[in-house]
Amino acid sequence: MLAKLEQIFQKRQYTNHGPLYTELNQLLESRSSLHHAYVSNGTISLQLLLKSLGCSGEVVTTPFSYVATTNAILWEGGTPVFADVDPKTCNADPEAVERAIGPNTKGLLLTHVYGIPCDVEALEKIAERHGIWLVFDAAHAFDVKFKGRSLYSYGTAASASYHATKIFHTVEGGGVYSKDQELMRAVRQGMNFGHTSPETFDRPGINAKNSEFHAAMGLCILPHMPDIIARRKALSECYDAQIPKGLSRPILPEETEYNYAYYPVFFQNQDALLQTKAALEQAGIGTRRYFYPSLNTLPYLSETQACPVSEELSSRVLCLPLYPDLSVLEQEYILDHLHRNFTE
Ligand SMILES: Cc1ncc(COP(=O)(O)O)c(C=O)c1O
Incomplete structure (x- = not known):
């Protein structure tokens, strides 16, 4: 640089x-x-x-x-x-x-x-x-x-x-x-x-x-993009193997070569999400409600349009930390706190 x-x-x-x-x-x-x-x-x-x-x-x-x-x-x-x-x-x-x-x-x-x-x-x-x-x-x-x-x-x-x-x-x-x-x-x-x-x-x-x-x-x-994506893939696969069974994930269509840009997980409901998010924050783990709110509910739209699926999904989705420098120890710490604070 x-x-x-x-x-x-x-x-x-x-x-x-x-x-x-x-x-x-x-x-x-x-x-x-x-x-x-x-x-x-x-x-x-x-x-x-x-x-x-x-x-x-x-x-x-x-x-x-x-x-x-x-x-x-x-x-x-x-x-x-x-x-x-x-x-x-x-x-x-x-x-x-x-x-x-x-x-x-x-x-x-x-x-x-x-x-x-x-x-x-x-x-x-x-x-x-x-x-x-x-x-x-x-x-x-x-x-x-x-x-x-x-x-x-x-x-x-x-x-x-x-x-x-x-x-x-x-x-x-x-x-x-x-x-x-x-x-x-x-x-x-x-x-x-x-x-x-x-x-x-x-x-x-x-x-x-x-x-x-x-x-x-x-x-x-x-020039580092192949390494960045490979590292993200490894971290995502580690999450896949170890996140609590009650969390679900979006599905990738077949024939996709993915970039592992985010790691969103869905809780059973918004209360469970908020409880876990707060506990992770207490442990110094930053997560993001990405994407919330559902955009059809933005307060400045001229009319209300219902999108029940999106509203429901966005109320219970949370993105876990995912970046190439995330170390094995840090990921173990995140997973440990996720398990401790997750109730089915
Ligand atoms: C789906 C989507 N569209 C557009 C943007 C806007 O991009 P930028 O921040 O580069 O303006 C973002 C940024 O996060 C995004 O997530």
């Missing part, structure tokens, strides 16, 4: 598509075999996509995601319509998605939650049948493959997050992935104030560029 920082200070180009930005962008393109626009975070990448594709109308979306998914729709002037999720994967149920589509639907914005692939083939068929766009919020899906293809390659486009909490990160950062050159042209202009040349503009763009410093961080981490 220090060598890269030196490079930046020698060149004295700190942002505006400098050499490190360009190198990282090209690497992310070649490893996905897609066009990629490296931007300043994963929320603005959602917004750039929604803006470019048009969302003034309804956007069918998932209630089981981080709040950024719904907020991006609202921020871009769209109306979120929630499709309930499949309890096995926590991802939007294609049948519920199809039922939620109406005459004002502009597109679908669905999350591969925890990096677990949505039913991409069914959803692509639905989008095609209705003549609408399909964007995946792939914030958690770095290096996930489904049927041998990057998960980013499904649908019209995908939005990635490279935030410091993600498995690959550039401190803050995000990415738009697509095969569609026209769409990428709109995104690239949109992320750079709408410039088409130094003195011409063809749309009201925004500043979503990212800096050389952020790109340097990404370039340092990228």
Whole structure:
């Protein structure tokens, strides 16, 4: 990292598509075999996509995601319509998605939650049948493959997050992935104030560029991704073998090459979750109610929409600590406290 920082200070180009930005962008393109626009975070990448594709109308979306998914729709002037999720994967149920589509639907914005692939083939068929766009919020899906293809390659486009909490990160950062050159042209202009040349503009763009410093961080981490994922896999398998039997887990579709981004567990009910979470906190173990609340219950939505499956799942899901530096001893400590404080 220090060598890269030196490079930046020698060149004295700190942002505006400098050499490190360009190198990282090209690497992310070649490893996905897609066009990629490296931007300043994963929320603005959602917004750039929604803006470019048009969302003034309804956007069918998932209630089981981080709040950024719904907020991006609202921020871009769209109306979120929630499709309930499949309890096995926590991802939007294609049948519920199809039922939620109406005459004002502009597109679908669905999350591969925890990096677990949505039913991409069914959803692509639905989008095609209705003549609408399909964007995946792939914030958690770095290096996930489904049927041998990057998960980013499904649908019209995908939005990635490279935030410091993600498995690959550039401190803050995000990415738009697509095969569609026209769409990428709109995104690239949109992320750079709408410039088409130094003195011409063809749309009201925004500043979503990212800096050389952020790109340097990404370039340092990228070569280590196979080791990072292998370590996460080993830790996840250790949890699988040792968590209390009464906890359940989402199910990964077949033919998925997973990235082990999170380790969510489901308690029998919210009371059991809250009791265990508090006891773990007492022991210095940080956990997160990821994802809670169910987004259809956000207080600023204009109307209430029921999604009983998502509401029920989000009330009893907890993510256990999972990061490559977690030591064997620390994981044993977590498992010990989990067992001590878990009641069937
Ligand atoms: C599903 C999902 N979408 C979007 C985002 C937003 O990404 P960022 O923090 O890079 O803006 C997040 C961040 O946690 C997320 O989990």
